[in-house]
Amino acid sequence: MKYVDEFRDPAKAKALAADITRLVARIPRARRRPLQIMEVCGGHTHAIFRYGIQQMLPEEVEFVHGPGCPVCVLPMGRVDDCVALAERPDVIFTTFGDAMRVPGSRKSLLKAKADGADVRMVYSPLDALALALKNPDREVVFFGLGFETTMPSSAMTLIQARAQGVRNFSLFCNHTTIIPTIKAMLDSPELQLDGFLGPGHVSMVIGTRPYAFIAGHYRRPITIAGFEPLDVLQSTWMVLKQLAEGRCEVENQYGRIVPENGNARALAAIAEVFELREFFEWRGLGSIDHSGVRIRPAYAAYDAEKKFHMPNVRIADPKSCQCGEVLKGVIKPHECKVFGSACTPETPLGSLMVSTEGACAAYYNYGRVEGLARV
Amino acid sequence: MCLGIPGRIVQVIDAAEQLAMVEVAGIRRPVNISFICDDLRPPEACVGDWVLVHVGFAMSRIDADEAARTLAVLQEMEDMQSELEAMRASAEP
Numbered sequence: 001m002k003y004v005d006e007f008r009d010p011a012k013a014k015a016l017a018a019d020i021t022r023l024v025a026r027i028p029r030a031r032r033r034p035l036q037i038m039e040v041c042g043g044h045t046h047a048i049f050r051y052g053i054q055q056m057l058p059e060e061v062e063f064v065h066g067p068g069c070p071v072c073v074l075p076m077g078r079v080d081d082c083v084a085l086a087e088r089p090d091v092i093f094t095t096f097g098d099a100m101r102v103p104g105s106r107k108s109l110l111k112a113k114a115d116g117a118d119v120r121m122v123y124s125p126l127d128a129l130a131l132a133l134k135n136p137d138r139e140v141v142f143f144g145l146g147f148e149t150t151m152p153s154s155a156m157t158l159i160q161a162r163a164q165g166v167r168n169f170s171l172f173c174n175h176t177t178i179i180p181t182i183k184a185m186l187d188s189p190e191l192q193l194d195g196f197l198g199p200g201h202v203s204m205v206i207g208t209r210p211y212a213f214i215a216g217h218y219r220r221p222i223t224i225a226g227f228e229p230l231d232v233l234q235s236t237w238m239v240l241k242q243l244a245e246g247r248c249e250v251e252n253q254y255g256r257i258v259p260e261n262g263n264a265r266a267l268a269a270i271a272e273v274f275e276l277r278e279f280f281e282w283r284g285l286g287s288i289d290h291s292g293v294r295i296r297p298a299y300a301a302y303d304a305e306k307k308f309h310m311p312n313v314r315i316a317d318p319k320s321c322q323c324g325e326v327l328k329g330v331i332k333p334h335e336c337k338v339f340g341s342a343c344t345p346e347t348p349l350g351s352l353m354v355s356t357e358g359a360c361a362a363y364y365n366y367g368r369v370e371g372l373a374r375v
Numbered sequence: 376m377c378l379g380i381p382g383r384i385v386q387v388i389d390a391a392e393q394l395a396m397v398e399v400a401g402i403r404r405p406v407n408i409s410f411i412c413d414d415l416r417p418p419e420a421c422v423g424d425w426v427l428v429h430v431g432f433a434m435s436r437i438d439a440d441e442a443a444r445t446l447a448v449l450q451e452m453e454d455m456q457s458e459l460e461a462m463r464a465s466a467e468p
């Protein structure tokens with residue numbers, strides 16, 4: 001496993017961490033307040049906790065865990081819509097397993113299933129489409145969520161459904177789009193971000209060019225990062241190096257996966273099927289302009305929101321939940337009043353506790369990390 | 376769901392549908408390869424390639440080293456186990 005070890009080498013990690021400390025000394029701003037670097041992607045959040053990367057860094061550098069875990073940002077009202085659909089006797093409701101435990105205001109999909117609704121976990125939207133072909137007398141609805149990483153798959157599945165003339169299949173589209181989301185983070189007065197670790201797999205689809213506005217208009221550095229512990233550490237080093245040298249650029253640490261132009265065919269499928277929504281509702285963050293997509297009129301026959309009546313009610317998060325403040329980096333997960341008491345991975349109150357990529361679950365699971373830091 | 380799982384294309388199932396059999400951590404399942412094929416790389420030319428699979432679609436071609444590294448990271452994540460579970464469940468006829 002030579003190649004694996006290379007990305008885990010504790011000596012390399014220590015050298016990088018030492019170099020980071022030297023870099024930070026050259027950034028005057030770091031003397032007044034900690035530098036805040038947002039990792040946008042939940043995969044990075046997971047890696048940071050799993051390997052104890054925060055603990056390897058000097059106090060002047062803080063990770064802010066961004067909104068890049070699509071399960072974690074599902075608002076309650078949307079879960080309620082899913083449950084309402086799933087409870088229709090004519091519907092087979094299909095979803096990725098990740099979304100099963102997200103709490104709605106009445107119940108989660110898992111509870112709805114236990115109560116008799118026909119909810120099925122699928123691995124791929126293609127499996128949901130196959131289910132529709134096998135059950136011509138039922139309506140199969142697929143719950144599509146995720147950023148540009150999963151968006152092309154939903155798009156291609158609808159393209160196939162239309163080509164095959166399938167009539168009993170539809171998509172409940174909750175896909176979100178990364179660029180307006182990052183823009184909202186940059187515009188938020190509560191946040192003072194100094195730089196970003198860019199999402200690796202989203203960028204594999206969209207490429208590195210769409211991030212140019214972060215460096216240009218907002219004058220912040222961003223490095224697209226891989227998921228190995230040393231990837232994350234090296235990418236952090238790259239962001240800090242830019243800050244120390246007074247540069248703001250889009251850099252790509254994950255060039256082995258992320259091409260500058262992204263994946264043309266995946267982007268074409270997205271453009272064929274989806275268009276931007278005016279706004280989209282996020283758990284804890286409220287409404288963000290243009291941050292979600294919907295299905296184009298040409299594919300209306302496959303749009304669950306057109307096909308079925310949805311309750312579509314906006315439900316405020318429970319008062320005790322502080323997911324929004326965690327998402328914006330205003331507080332750390334353990335500072336939430338219900339962290340570890342009313343809200344645990346087994347009985348999540350907020351969705352940041354649901355997915356292993358959510359900041360609260362990661363914090364809870366790896367609170368006592370034996371990470372790379374102490375190897 | 377968000378992290379790709381490395382797999383190797385072992386056989387083309389349907390060239391017109393751009394469907395291939397991919398072996399992922401010992402599990403075989405059909406995967407759509409339309410996002411990584413083009414005129415220069417028709418489906419038949421993809422057999423043997425390592426790819427990153429997201430929810431049933433090959434999203435990127437990778438090399439064997441990258442595949443090994445990615446698998447090692449994923450092996451340590453709970454999510455990987457549930458993804459593989461989902462994949463295994465769906466691979467059965």
Ligand code: SF4
Nearest residue numbers: 323336343350353360
């Ligand atoms: S502990 Fe629970 S309620 Fe509090 S922020 Fe985290 S997920 Fe939300």
